[in-house]
Amino acid sequence: MKKILVTKPFMAPRKEYEVYIKKIWDNQWLTNMGPFAVELEQKLQTHLDVENLMFVSNGTIALHMAIKVLGLKGEIITTPFSFVATSNSIMWEGCTPVFVDIEKGSLNIDPSLIEAAITEKTTAILATHIFGNPCDVEAIQEIAVKHKLKIIYDAAHSFGVKFKNNSIFKYGDISTCSLHATKFYHTGEGGLIIANDAEILKALGYIRNHGLQEDQGFASIGTNAKNSEFHAALGLVNLKYVDDILKKRREIAKIYERKLKNKLEFQVWNNSASKNNCYFPVVFSSEKQLLHVKERLEQNNIYTRRYFYPSLSSSLPYLDPVILPITEDISKRCLCLPIYFDLNLEDVENICNLILSEI
């Protein structure tokens, strides 16, 4: 029986990648911001219509670097409904995550609850545009200005999303993105940092390369967040297919929406934003129903994922648990359905039929 996973990486025609491999062999240049990494940065800046973009080794190190470059200390207000990399990065950088509950519809941090969580130790808000859906960036901006806080957006899922016709990456002080193989546009492993200030990008450039400042010694503390020519080449090849990938994902999403509406809840998308269908989350009426459907799908070789369960606020072994009602509830009832370029539309119809027969 054919196996259907929650996602599969997009694989461009191999021959196109082999052309780059040959050039990498000829160049004998493998990493440390070689020609393909530089070219990818330039092409992504144009494609995404942003300035101050940096290609790094993954979306997690991008978060670490964002916290580091802004010099954040103390408490960082964040969302409990995200991949664990969001709160891990805060802890790794020696700060304390302060979780604020999410909105039931958007599944993003609830801006109306942020002010009550601010203390004299708060230095920033680190919010995730979950499943690519933009947070209420205007409300968050207002709060940040009022309380002199920095904003980092974990935009790991938001490649290509526009808010009011602007790249969502332009909001906040820094946005980070993941280009991991599980993302619809990927470089195998990879990440992006987009800063709203050229000076910040310059400082990030030093951090990415051990703090080295060309031949003048050290600019700052640093790490190794560079990415390789092989990953950059994958990104260059895949970039040509972004529109095709988005088109296919839209077709898949439309089937899920048509067949499952009125039966399951969907994420409420920001009405000023475009969609990239990075994931297809659905919310069941109960955890029991979710577990039943998940098991039935697995019996048919269809694998879904409980992104994001359990809630970060109540399950991290290194933090005291905090019970936030909406997050607890949503994280138990939310399931991501398969969505990827190679998925047949007929299979999507069958997945829906199977779900409908079980609820």
Ligand code: T4K
């Ligand atoms: N912030 C947020 C909000 C994030 O979601 C993430 C990452 C980050 C930050 C950090 O970005 P990175 O440092 O990862 O760039 C996956 C991904 O590893 C992770 O990138 C992603 N978010 C997270 C939501 O999902 P797992 O543990 O669920 O992945 P895994 O290996 O179980 O794969 C998922 C499915 O994809 C499986 O069905 C298998 C399939 N798969 C996977 C890979 C890697 C393939 O078919 N081929 C492949 O090459 O974490």
